[in-house]
Amino acid sequence: MNRGLRFGIGSWGLAVYAILGFVLLLTPIVYTIAFSFNDSVKTNIVWRGFTFENWTTICTVENGAVCEAFATSILVGVVATLAATALGTAIAIALARYRLRFRSAATLLIFLPMATPEVVLGAGLAAQFLTAGVPKGVLTIILAHTMFCISFVVVTVRARVSSLDPALEEAGRDLYASPGQVWWRITFPLLLPGIVAAALLSFALSFDDFIITNFNAGAASTFPKYVYTAAARGIPAQANVIATAVFLLAIALVIGSQLYSAARRKRLARTS
Amino acid sequence: MAFGAFGSAPGTPAVADAAPGRKSPVALLLLLPGVAYLALFFVVPFVSLIVTSVKAPDPFGEIGRYVYAFRWENYAEVLATYWPHIGRSFGFAIAATIIALLIGYPIAYFIGVKLRRFPLLQALALVLVIAPFFISFLLRTFAWKQILADEGPVLGVLQSMTILPDDARLTGTAGAVIFGIAYNFIPFMTLPIYTSLERLDLRYVEAGGDLYASPVTTFFTVTLPLSMPGVVSGTLLTFIPAAGDYINASSDFLGAPDTAMIGNVIEANFLRVENYPVAASLSIILMGAILLLVGLYIRRAGTKDLV
Numbered sequence: 319m320n321r322g323l324r325f326g327i328g329s330w331g332l333a334v335y336a337i338l339g340f341v342l343l344l345t346p347i348v349y350t351i352a353f354s355f356n357d358s359v360k361t362n363i364v365w366r367g368f369t370f371e372n373w374t375t376i377c378t379v380e381n382g383a384v385c386e387a388f389a390t391s392i393l394v395g396v397v398a399t400l401a402a403t404a405l406g407t408a409i410a411i412a413l414a415r416y417r418l419r420f421r422s423a424a425t426l427l428i429f430l431p432m433a434t435p436e437v438v439l440g441a442g443l444a445a446q447f448l449t450a451g452v453p454k455g456v457l458t459i460i461l462a463h464t465m466f467c468i469s470f471v472v473v474t475v476r477a478r479v480s481s482l483d484p485a486l487e488e489a490g491r492d493l494y495a496s497p498g499q500v501w502w503r504i505t506f507p508l509l510l511p512g513i514v515a516a517a518l519l520s521f522a523l524s525f526d527d528f529i530i531t532n533f534n535a536g537a538a539s540t541f542p543k544y545v546y547t548a549a550a551r552g553i554p555a556q557a558n559v560i561a562t563a564v565f566l567l568a569i570a571l572v573i574g575s576q577l578y579s580a581a582r583r584k585r586l587a588r589t590s
Numbered sequence: 591m592a593f594g595a596f597g598s599a600p601g602t603p604a605v606a607d608a609a610p611g612r613k614s615p616v617a618l619l620l621l622l623p624g625v626a627y628l629a630l631f632f633v634v635p636f637v638s639l640i641v642t643s644v645k646a647p648d649p650f651g652e653i654g655r656y657v658y659a660f661r662w663e664n665y666a667e668v669l670a671t672y673w674p675h676i677g678r679s680f681g682f683a684i685a686a687t688i689i690a691l692l693i694g695y696p697i698a699y700f701i702g703v704k705l706r707r708f709p710l711l712q713a714l715a716l717v718l719v720i721a722p723f724f725i726s727f728l729l730r731t732f733a734w735k736q737i738l739a740d741e742g743p744v745l746g747v748l749q750s751m752t753i754l755p756d757d758a759r760l761t762g763t764a765g766a767v768i769f770g771i772a773y774n775f776i777p778f779m780t781l782p783i784y785t786s787l788e789r790l791d792l793r794y795v796e797a798g799g800d801l802y803a804s805p806v807t808t809f810f811t812v813t814l815p816l817s818m819p820g821v822v823s824g825t826l827l828t829f830i831p832a833a834g835d836y837i838n839a840s841s842d843f844l845g846a847p848d849t850a851m852i853g854n855v856i857e858a859n860f861l862r863v864e865n866y867p868v869a870a871s872l873s874i875i876l877m878g879a880i881l882l883l884v885g886l887y888i889r890r891a892g893t894k895d896l897v
Binding site: 328329332333335336339340342343344345346347349350353363405406408409411412413415416417418424427428430431433434435436437438439441442443444445446448449461462464465468469472522526528529532533541542545546549550553557558561562564565568569572573576580 | 612613614616617618620621623624625627628629631632633634635636638639641642693694696697699700701704709713715717718719720721722723724725726727728729730731732733734736737739773776777805826830831833834835836837840842843852853856857860861866869870873876877880884
């Protein structure tokens with residue numbers, strides 16, 4: 319009886335603590351979203367009233383600097399994601415499916431970039447581009463982002479390959495499917511959810527990266543780099559607009575995919 | 591979507607690879623492009639960082655130009671000049687990791703154990719934990735700067751409750767930098783712990799209670815050890831980037847010149863002063879110190895299934 323009561327208080331205490339934790343997590347998000355609607359003049363620090371105007375002027379403020387940086391971020395994110403997903407998926411399949419002599423060396427090589435602080439990765443690449451005489455710009459940002467995304471793709475896709483039943487591919491081969499048919503009609507569709515998750519993660523990492531970008535961007539500017547530079551003189555509300563739009567889109571995507579997989583589970587449970 | 595990556599993050603037991611039996615030239619073909627890419631853009635840069643770290647200034651005194659040398663004194667000079675920054679980096683990172691653990695663990699426990707009977711609420715709570723990932727790192731840090739600012743709401747309340755004196759400040763202090771780092775890495779801490787606790791068999795916890803252990807004893811002898819893999823990978827995912835971070839400590843965000851960390855010095859030397867050997871040797875020192883600390887930590891935590 320006594321124990322039950324104590325558990326009750328403990329559970330309530332935990333719930334309150336966790337809810338305070340959620341409030342803490344959400345506070346700067348709510349702040350950022352709210353200030354995308356602030357009727358700001360030059361700096362966006364004091365709340366001056368509600369307006370939609372910032373949402374219509376993202377590409378005109380500061381001669382389109384915000385908009386341009388955002389477009390660069392999208393370009394870098396898409397190209398780096400495509401490259402990293404292709405390279406990383408191939409590695410994941412090789413590591414999960416085949417016996418390899420250099421398995422542990424390859425695994426270490428994939429693990430190390432994730433365990434290296436970004437400032438070291440960024441400075442290292444910048445030192446190399448400097449030595450090789452490669453001018454810094456959008457291309458060097460893409461090369462850098464592809465590098466750090468590969469490891470995350472490998473980890474994500476490898477888990478999916480490992481959970482794949484090899485009997486399915488065997489069945490395909492038994493039915494005289496060519497290796498190409500086995501890949502495109504059996505393996506690839508089964509791996510696709512993992513590959514998509516890896517690509518989305520890559521894009522998110524690339525899109526929000528600042529430190530590595532800062533070392534390798536030269537005069538080019540991505541959205542995070544723009545915000546960092548603008549922080550010294552005041553970030554315009556239009557930057558909040560872009561962050562808010564991206565946030566809402568990502569949250570919709572996550573909730574949508576969760577609802578979809580929940581519905582799918584229910585449907586599968588009913589048919590089996 | 592990010593769950594997948596964190597579920598199989600280093601530290602949590604790796605999924606057993608299915609039938610890694612076949613040997614085939616196809617494997618090398620699949621492996622080679624990606625591995626070559628990492629060799630070219632991860633290993634070679636590391637080597638050029640080491641080479642740069644021992645370069646000597648241009649003999650003709652041209653600024654921003656350095657010649658190949660084996661000037662190992664660079665390291666001694668850098669350590670002598672920047673030891674406060676190095677100490678601060680690791681001090682701040684350790685403090686932030688502990689704070690993130692104290693905030694993240696109960697959240698993970700709440701979601702992974704208490705919400706287990708409510709799958710929908712559990713999914714929603716997880717979305718809340720990863721929500722900060724989707725808003726720009728720099729903007730959410732800048733938001734804290736505004737919230738904690740001299741004219742902001744938090745400082746005023748603390749002063750009117752006389753918790754803080756009237757001339758106190760929050761931004762530009764070590765406390766604000768540590769708080770900012772801790773905040774930014776709470777999701778990295780919470781998710782791996784959640785994946786450990788989510789699989790926790792509650793019958794073990796019940797057994798502890800049945801054997802007359804107090805809830806506190808049960809927690810420290812049953813629940814915490816069983817969630818150690820998550821705690822180890824969460825603390826590493828927090829500590830490593832925290833030690834190299836320089837956004838929170840920047841004067842434009844939560845810091846001040848006297849809260850500068852190694853990352854700030856590396857950035858300033860590489861991108862502004864163009865003193866590449868100093869930036870490179872500091873990077874190598876940072877990396878070496880992290881590897882050393884992480885190695886010691888893993889040995890103490892007794893988790894070997896990391897790599």
